[in-house]
Structure formats: structure tokens, C-alpha cells
Amino acid sequence: MDRRREDLDGALTTFGFEIDEVSPEKVSGHMEVREKCCQPYKVLHGGVTALIAEAIASIGGHVASPEKRRVAGVNLSISHVKSAKLGDYVVAEATPLSVGKTIQVWDVRFWKCDSSTSDVKTLISSARLTLLCNLPVPESHRKVGDIINSYAKL
Template sequence: MAGLQQFKELHGGVTALIAESLASMGAHVASGFRRIAGVHLGVSHHRSAASGDLVFSRAAPVSVGKTLQVWEVCLWKMNESTMEKEALIASARVTILANLPVPQNAKDADLALKKYAKL
């Protein structure tokens, strides 16, 4: 199954992918929909998540500047019957360069996101 390592646990690379993706989406909105690029990603893995576990993730800004942004992302294993956070699986700190110009061919790419995004 995709996203699992050989012991049927959530792969650390997938955790990193989720962390950088969420932080990048937040940074894109916070920068006024400018082009952004991740410059540093650090992930600490605290517990495992097995195949079939429900995982919840949340990204929150730590620092939002005009050039650099820092985001913290946490992933929790959820109790499926109560929908409560059960255990912290991983935490990540993502640093993002947020002042890049948007290329002409991508000027309208953010229209749908602007319609629904809230920060």
C-alpha cells in the first residue's frame, strides 16, 4: 500500500510530504498568493501510525514575515470512535521563502484558492 514502509507503518517521507504541503499552502495564502518555496524542513517522529489509522494534521504559522515564514505542523493519530486526538505522531518545523514573483503563465492559478482560503 502506498505511503507505508515495510512494517505497514506510516512512512516518514509521507509525514514530511504532508508537513511541507500544509505549510506551503498556508504560506501561499499568508503571502498574498505569491510564489513560495520551502527552504528547510525538520520533522520529529514521536510515535507510529499503522495501516488504517486515522491521522489528523494541522499547520499553524509561527512567524510570518515578508520574506521568510516559519510554520509548525503536527500530526495526530485519532480515536475513530470519539474523533479525539489520541497521540502525537510527528511534529515539523517548515521554513518557507515567501517573496518570489508569480510567473505570467500562473497568474490565475490562485483564483479558486482565493475563493475558499481563510487564514
């Protein structure tokens, strides 16, 4: 396993989610729905989707923050409109709706993709995350920002 990926967000790595792009305008990634991501009916667990939404929007919030401050989610709302089953390929994309000095709002969408072509996507979930984005970075965690920024296309 790539240690740099795990340092970026260990929970994402645990569920097999891989980051594809990090910029102030978009954070995206993908995963195959695995057993450990499923509820007992072998469909993607809504809590896993919520975790991914908060994680990728928070990464984007940090990168979009003018002073690269620490961010914290203060509100997450997510709607699950279709299911993804074990083995499905899922992509996620977070984009900012508003980037202020104190508050940011990010939109996160999840699609399952047809395995034969990435052109066919079906929306499965939509989330909105509000971030507080002016928090100080503790001295003991300064390298976290460096790890996030190493992924970013600034």
C-alpha cells in the same frame, strides 16, 4: 475524484489526504493511512508525512502572504515520535509561528485519532518549515493562486 482538490495539490490527493480548512492562521486536513502511504512494515512512511507537512504549510504560507506571492520551502525539520499503522486515521494542522514579508516559519503537527472518538489524539510527528515567501508567480501559473484562495477563509 474532485478535480479542484487535485488542482490544489496532486501529491496530497495521491496519498488520500483531504484538506479541511485553509486560512492565514491554520491549514488542516486528514487521511486514512493507506497501503500506498506505508513503508514495508505497514506503518505511515516518514517521507509521506514530510510531503504533507511541506504541502499544507506552503498552502498556508501563500494565503498568509500579504501580496499572495509564490512560496518555496527552504528548510524542513521533522521528528517522528510515534507510528501510525495501516488503517489509522491521521489529522494534520499547520499554524504560522512567524509571518514576515520575506520569511515565514510554520509549525505542523500530526496526530492519529482513536476511531471511536476524535477527542483522543496521539501526537505522531511534529515539523517546522521555513518558507521563502516573496517569489514572483510566473504568468503561466497565475491560476494556482486562485485555486488556493478558493479554499481559503480570508
